[in-house]
Amino acid sequence: MKLKNWILAAEFAAIVAIFAQLTFPVATIPLxxxxFAVGLAATVLNKKTSTWALVLYMLLGAIGLPVFAGMKGGVGVILGPTGGFIVGFIFNTLLTGAWLEKFGHTVVHGIIANLLGAAVTLFFGTLWLWLALQTNFAAAFQAGFVMWLIPGIIKGVAAALIGLAVRRALVQAKLLEA
Incomplete structure (x- = not known):
């Protein structure tokens, strides 16, 4: 990867860390x-750069920096009940970025890619929650997937629309390659 892409990855890791602090306690898993920031990264950046941004974000949190929701950090957060969502972010960016690279950065494909990416995050989060809490799968599915479906759709659509606008502006300014 070029230095410019590493810088973009670091910037988006920081953006995700900032947006992680916009927390609304709803249940065991906060809203x-x-x-939203993960979808934004995956929409604005290419697949490789956005994925590295989320790997960097996870590594920063793993070493103890307070980048996760609620100013938390440490391996314990990743290994805890909500850690699957954090791991899922990496696969979210892989899928979202791959979709956009294959089908183009259009509004329709941006929304589809972000909704699929959000579903991947929820899938990983649900599985992790099920295993970590050793509960029945129906309860984990309700708490980790169903409960977050509507917010996931809203944030996915918003990330697509805002991300595509930001991407166009950065490409026009020659700060990002098309």
Missing amino acids: TGQT
Whole structure:
């Protein structure tokens, strides 16, 4: 990767960390701006750069920096009940970025890609929650997926629309390659 892409990855890791602090305590799993920022990264950047941004974000949190929701950090957060969502972010950016690279950065494909990416995050989060809490799968599915479906759709559509506008502006300014 070029230095410019590493800088973009670091910037978006910081953006995700900032948006993670926009937290609304709803249940065991808080509603955060983090998933919106993940979709934004995946829409604005290419697949490789956005994925590295989320790997960097996870590594920063793993070493103890307070980048996760609620100013938390440490391996314990990743290994805890909500850690699957954080791991899922990486696969979200892989899928969202791959979709956009294959089908183009249009509004329709931006929304489809972000909704699929959000579903991947929820899938990983649900599985992790199920395993970490050793509960029945129906309860984990309700708490980790169903409860977050509507917010995920809203944040996915918003990330697509805002991300595509930001991407166009950065490409026009020659700060990002098309």
